[in-house]
Amino acid sequence: MLGIGTLAKKVFGTPNDRKIKATQPLVEKINALEPEFEKLSDEGLRDKTADLRKRAQDGESLDDLLPEAFANVREGARRALGLRAFDTQLMGGIFLHQGNISEMKTGEGKTLVATFPAYLNALVGKGVHVVTVNDYLAKRDAEWMGKVYEALGMRAAVIWSGMGSQDKIRAYEADVTYGTNNEFGFDYLRDNMKSELSELFQKNHYFAIVDEVDSILIDEARTPLIISGPADDRSDLYATIDAIIPLLSEAHFDVDEKTRGVTFTEEGNEFLEEQLHARGLLDEGQTLYDPESTTIVHHVNQGLRAHKLFQKDKDYIVRDGEVVLIDEFTGRMMAGRRLSEGLHQAIEAKEHVQIQPENVTLASVTFQNFFRLYEKLAGMTGTAVTEAEEFAEIYGLGVVEVPTNRPIARIDEDDQVFRTTAEKYKAIIEAIGTAHEKGQPVLVGTTSIEKSEVLSAMLDKAGITHNVLNARQHEREAQIVADAGRLGAVTIATNMAGRGTDIQLGGNVDMKVMEALEQNPDADPAEIRAAEEAMHAEEKQKVIEAGGLFVIASERHESRRIDNQLRGRSGRQGDPGRTVFFLSLEDDLMRIFGSERLDKVLKTLGLKEGEAIVHPWVNKSLERAQAKVEGRNFDMRKNILKFDDVMNDQRKVIFAQRREIMAAKDLSDIAADMRHQVIDDLIDAYMPPKSYADQWDTEGLYAQVIEKMGLDVPVIEWAAEEGVDDEEIRERLVKASDEMMAKKAIDFGSENMRQIEKQVLLETIDAKWREHLVTLEHLRSVIGFRGYAQRDPLNEYKTESFQLFEGMLDGLREAVTRQLAHVRPLTEEEQRQMMAQFAAQQAQLQQRADVAEAQVEEAAAPADPETASGFVEGDPSTWGNPGRNEKCPCGSGKKFKHCHGRLA
Incomplete structure (x- = not known):
C-alpha cells in the first residue's frame, strides 16, 4: 500500500518535476522563434541586442524579454562556436535567471548555459559577474564564450590576480566579467580602501552566476578573505619553538582527528615549561598558566598543529622554497593563500624554508557575506542537492535538478571494502590492468598527492602507461583531463571538482576545435567541428564497445558531493560507463568513524586476504558517516557566519560612509x-x-x-x-x-x-x-x-x-x-626642500627604469638558435625551455606546443 507522500508524488509529481514542467512553455516559445532568428544576418543579431537593451532600459521586464534574448543567444552560439543549445540547457539558463542553482550533470554544457542568463541580465547595463574556481577557467570561459557575446554585440572580459588597475577597471565595465571568487572578493575589499570613486573596480553588485557553486559557497566558505599588512618579524621565535616539537612524545599531547584539534596533556605542559625555561622563552618562575604566557602558548600550539595535523604533499607542498597550500576539495595549489594566526609561519619553520612575517588584518569578508551583496545570485554545479538546506538557509537559493539531455546509462557498483590499504591498492591495479587490456579508459580518483604518486609508482611497476593530475601538474590540467577518455587512457587525479574540461569518449572535441581555431582563426568553426567529429568518431565507437569510461575511487571523501563529482565524470550525454569505490578499513573516513566494529565483523565472517566485502548496507553506513561530517561542517560555517554577521553590519556602515565621502x-x-x-x-x-x-x-x-x-x-x-x-x-x-x-x-x-x-x-x-x-x-x-x-x-x-x-x-x-x-601650509623653505626631494626620487626612478628597459631589450633580442652555445637542431635536450606559443626550435615552422612540445 502506498504512503500519502508517495501517492501525492505519483499524482502531482515532485516539487522538482513541477519546476521543470513550468519552464516547458518558455522553452517552446524559444524553439518557435528559432527559424525567425536563423534568417537574421550577423548584423541583424547585433541589432536585436540593441533593440532588447533599449526595451530593458525603458522598463520592460527581463522575464518578458527572455524568449527573444535566449533565441538570440542560441543563434549567436551556433554561428560563433558551432554549438546549438539543447532544450535542457535552455531550462538550466531559465532557472539561473530566476535566481536558482541549476544542478546539471557533468558534460551537459554548463559553460554555454551561463551565457543565456548573463546576456539577458546584461541588457540592463549594470554588468554581470560570472564566477569560476580558478584563473585558467576564468580566462578560458571568457575567451571561449566571448565569441558568442561578440557575435551579439556585447563585450566579455576577464579579471585575474596581478592585473593592472586600469585594465581591471575596463574589464569591470564590460557587459559580462569572468573571474575567480577570490579575485571578486578581494576587489571588493580593495575598493573599500580606495580614495577616489574613479578608481573603484566594482560599481554594482547586480547579478552573479557562480560556477561550481557548491565548491565556492560551501567548501571555501569556512575561510574568510583577508587583506593584510606585515607585522613585526618573529621568525626566531618560530624556529626556536619548532626545535622543541620533535622532542615531544605521544604522552605529551592528544590529537582529535574528527575536530582536527590538538591539546597538550598535563605531562606535556610540564615538559614544555622546562624546555621554554631552558631556551629563555619563559622567565624564571613564570608558568604556562600566567597571563604573560598567552602569546608563547599560542605559538607552541600552532607549532604542534603544524607538525601533527598538516601533512606535506596532502595539505601543502613546498615549491621554490615556499609553502603553498593545497585545496582539499579540488587538489589545486592555492598560491598566495596563507593560514592565519601564525600557523603558516609554524609550517614554514617545520619545513625549514624562509619564514615570512605575520600579518595584521586591513580588511576582511566571508564569501557568504560578499555574495549576499548581489541583488540576484545564481549557481551551477553537478552536485548541489545534498547541500540544498544550506543554500536555502544562508543564501536563499533554491536547487533545481535539470534533467540530462539523454538518459544516464552508467552502472554504479557497490563499494568494495578490504581490510588493509595494501590489499585495496593491489585490487585497484588489477582492475585497471583488466580494463586497460580491452582499451577501456580508466579514471582513478585519490584524496592526496601522496596517494596518487603511490598508485602511479605501482602502475609504472606493472608497465601501464598513465597520466597523473595533481597540484604538481597544475599547468597540464586541461590537456590531461581532455585526453582521459581516449582509448586505453589511464588517468590518476587527486580530485575532479571544478576541472571545467569534459572527459569525452574518444577525446575532447571542443579542445581539438579550440586548438584548430587557434592555428587558423579565420576558419569556419562549424566546418572545423564537423571535421574533428568525423576524425574521432571511430575511436569513440571503440571506447563505447570497451564499456565507456571506468571510474575507480580509491577512497571516500568526507563529503558526498566530492564522490558524486568523481562518479559524474563517467556516463556523460548518455554514454555507457561504470564506477566503483575501493575502500579499506585503514582509510581516514573508515578509521575515524568506527571501523573497529567492521573489522571484528569481517574477522568473524572469515574474510580472507585480498577478499572484499560488497553490500548495499556498507554504502548506506558510509553515507551516514559522510552526512554526519557534512552536518558538522555546516554548523561550523553557520557559526563563523553568525559572528561575521555582527561585523558585517559594521562593515556595511563603514564602507557606505567611505563611498559617501568619496562621492562628496x-x-x-x-x-x-x-x-x-x-x-x-x-x-x-x-x-x-x-x-x-x-x-x-x-x-x-x-x-x-x-x-x-x-x-x-x-x-x-x-x-x-x-x-x-x-x-x-x-x-x-x-x-x-x-x-x-x-x-x-x-x-x-x-x-x-x-x-x-x-x-x-x-x-x-x-x-x-x-x-x-x-x-x-x-x-x-x-x-x-x-x-x-x-x-x-x-x-x-x-x-x-x-x-x-x-x-x-x-x-x-x-x-x-x-x-x-x-594641519598648516608649508613654509617656502619647506616647499623648496620637498620639491628637491621629489625631483631626486623621480631621477632615481627614471634611472632604474632605463636600466630595466635595457635589460628587457637585451633579453628580447632575437638570438639565432643555430649560433646559441651547444644548440643542436635534432637534439631537444639542447633547446632550453621554449615558450609554448613560440616556433619549435626543430625548424618545422609549427608552434612548439603543436610540435615537439605536444602533450602526450
Missing part, C-alpha cells in the same frame, strides 16, 4: 559636525550637566581644547566670569573653532582645504577600522570562555562589539578634528 565634493559640514560633537563631549566630561561652577575642571578642559582642537583660548577666564554657564562656553568654543578653520581655508585655498578634509577623513576611517578589526579578532579568540559562566558567547560578542564600534566612532571624530586642527 565638499566635506566641510561633516568635518564641522565632528568638531562640534567633540566640543560637546569635552563640555559634558569637564563641565557635567547639573553641576556647579566650582565642580568644573576648567584646567583639564583648557589642556584638552589645546590638544584636540588646536585652540589656545582663555577657557579658565571664561568660566570665572559672572553668569557664564556651560552652554555659553560651548558656543564660544564652537565659534572660535569655526573661525580657525575658516582662516585655514583661506590660507590653503578653498579647493585644497576640501581635498585635505577628504584625505584626512578617509585615512582616519581606514586606520580606525584596522584597529577595530584587530580588537574584534582578539575578542573572538576569548569570547568562547564566557560559555563557562553560563553566558551565550554570541550575545556577549554582539554587545561588546557594538560598544567597541561606538568607541571607534568617538575616536574617529576626535582623530579627524585633531588632524585638521593641526
Whole structure:
C-alpha cells in the first residue's frame, strides 16, 4: 500500500518535476522563434541586442524579454562556436535567471548555459559577474564564450590576480566579467580602501552566476578573505619553538582527528615549561598558566598543529622554497593563500624554508557575506542537492535538478571494502590492468598527492602507461583531463571538482576545435567541428564497445558531493560507463568513524586476504558517516557566519560612509559636525550637566581644547566670569573653532582645504577600522570562555562589539578634528626642500627604469638558435625551455606546443 507522500508524488509529481514542467512553455516559445532568428544576418543579431537593451532600459521586464534574448543567444552560439543549445540547457539558463542553482550533470554544457542568463541580465547595463574556481577557467570561459557575446554585440572580459588597475577597471565595465571568487572578493575589499570613486573596480553588485557553486559557497566558505599588512618579524621565535616539537612524545599531547584539534596533556605542559625555561622563552618562575604566557602558548600550539595535523604533499607542498597550500576539495595549489594566526609561519619553520612575517588584518569578508551583496545570485554545479538546506538557509537559493539531455546509462557498483590499504591498492591495479587490456579508459580518483604518486609508482611497476593530475601538474590540467577518455587512457587525479574540461569518449572535441581555431582563426568553426567529429568518431565507437569510461575511487571523501563529482565524470550525454569505490578499513573516513566494529565483523565472517566485502548496507553506513561530517561542517560555517554577521553590519556602515565621502565634493559640514560633537563631549566630561561652577575642571578642559582642537583660548577666564554657564562656553568654543578653520581655508585655498578634509577623513576611517578589526579578532579568540559562566558567547560578542564600534566612532571624530586642527601650509623653505626631494626620487626612478628597459631589450633580442652555445637542431635536450606559443626550435615552422612540445 502506498504512503500519502508517495501517492501525492505519483499524482502531482515532485516539487522538482513541477519546476521543470513550468519552464516547458518558455522553452517552446524559444524553439518557435528559432527559424525567425536563423534568417537574421550577423548584423541583424547585433541589432536585436540593441533593440532588447533599449526595451530593458525603458522598463520592460527581463522575464518578458527572455524568449527573444535566449533565441538570440542560441543563434549567436551556433554561428560563433558551432554549438546549438539543447532544450535542457535552455531550462538550466531559465532557472539561473530566476535566481536558482541549476544542478546539471557533468558534460551537459554548463559553460554555454551561463551565457543565456548573463546576456539577458546584461541588457540592463549594470554588468554581470560570472564566477569560476580558478584563473585558467576564468580566462578560458571568457575567451571561449566571448565569441558568442561578440557575435551579439556585447563585450566579455576577464579579471585575474596581478592585473593592472586600469585594465581591471575596463574589464569591470564590460557587459559580462569572468573571474575567480577570490579575485571578486578581494576587489571588493580593495575598493573599500580606495580614495577616489574613479578608481573603484566594482560599481554594482547586480547579478552573479557562480560556477561550481557548491565548491565556492560551501567548501571555501569556512575561510574568510583577508587583506593584510606585515607585522613585526618573529621568525626566531618560530624556529626556536619548532626545535622543541620533535622532542615531544605521544604522552605529551592528544590529537582529535574528527575536530582536527590538538591539546597538550598535563605531562606535556610540564615538559614544555622546562624546555621554554631552558631556551629563555619563559622567565624564571613564570608558568604556562600566567597571563604573560598567552602569546608563547599560542605559538607552541600552532607549532604542534603544524607538525601533527598538516601533512606535506596532502595539505601543502613546498615549491621554490615556499609553502603553498593545497585545496582539499579540488587538489589545486592555492598560491598566495596563507593560514592565519601564525600557523603558516609554524609550517614554514617545520619545513625549514624562509619564514615570512605575520600579518595584521586591513580588511576582511566571508564569501557568504560578499555574495549576499548581489541583488540576484545564481549557481551551477553537478552536485548541489545534498547541500540544498544550506543554500536555502544562508543564501536563499533554491536547487533545481535539470534533467540530462539523454538518459544516464552508467552502472554504479557497490563499494568494495578490504581490510588493509595494501590489499585495496593491489585490487585497484588489477582492475585497471583488466580494463586497460580491452582499451577501456580508466579514471582513478585519490584524496592526496601522496596517494596518487603511490598508485602511479605501482602502475609504472606493472608497465601501464598513465597520466597523473595533481597540484604538481597544475599547468597540464586541461590537456590531461581532455585526453582521459581516449582509448586505453589511464588517468590518476587527486580530485575532479571544478576541472571545467569534459572527459569525452574518444577525446575532447571542443579542445581539438579550440586548438584548430587557434592555428587558423579565420576558419569556419562549424566546418572545423564537423571535421574533428568525423576524425574521432571511430575511436569513440571503440571506447563505447570497451564499456565507456571506468571510474575507480580509491577512497571516500568526507563529503558526498566530492564522490558524486568523481562518479559524474563517467556516463556523460548518455554514454555507457561504470564506477566503483575501493575502500579499506585503514582509510581516514573508515578509521575515524568506527571501523573497529567492521573489522571484528569481517574477522568473524572469515574474510580472507585480498577478499572484499560488497553490500548495499556498507554504502548506506558510509553515507551516514559522510552526512554526519557534512552536518558538522555546516554548523561550523553557520557559526563563523553568525559572528561575521555582527561585523558585517559594521562593515556595511563603514564602507557606505567611505563611498559617501568619496562621492562628496565638499566635506566641510561633516568635518564641522565632528568638531562640534567633540566640543560637546569635552563640555559634558569637564563641565557635567547639573553641576556647579566650582565642580568644573576648567584646567583639564583648557589642556584638552589645546590638544584636540588646536585652540589656545582663555577657557579658565571664561568660566570665572559672572553668569557664564556651560552652554555659553560651548558656543564660544564652537565659534572660535569655526573661525580657525575658516582662516585655514583661506590660507590653503578653498579647493585644497576640501581635498585635505577628504584625505584626512578617509585615512582616519581606514586606520580606525584596522584597529577595530584587530580588537574584534582578539575578542573572538576569548569570547568562547564566557560559555563557562553560563553566558551565550554570541550575545556577549554582539554587545561588546557594538560598544567597541561606538568607541571607534568617538575616536574617529576626535582623530579627524585633531588632524585638521593641526594641519598648516608649508613654509617656502619647506616647499623648496620637498620639491628637491621629489625631483631626486623621480631621477632615481627614471634611472632604474632605463636600466630595466635595457635589460628587457637585451633579453628580447632575437638570438639565432643555430649560433646559441651547444644548440643542436635534432637534439631537444639542447633547446632550453621554449615558450609554448613560440616556433619549435626543430625548424618545422609549427608552434612548439603543436610540435615537439605536444602533450602526450
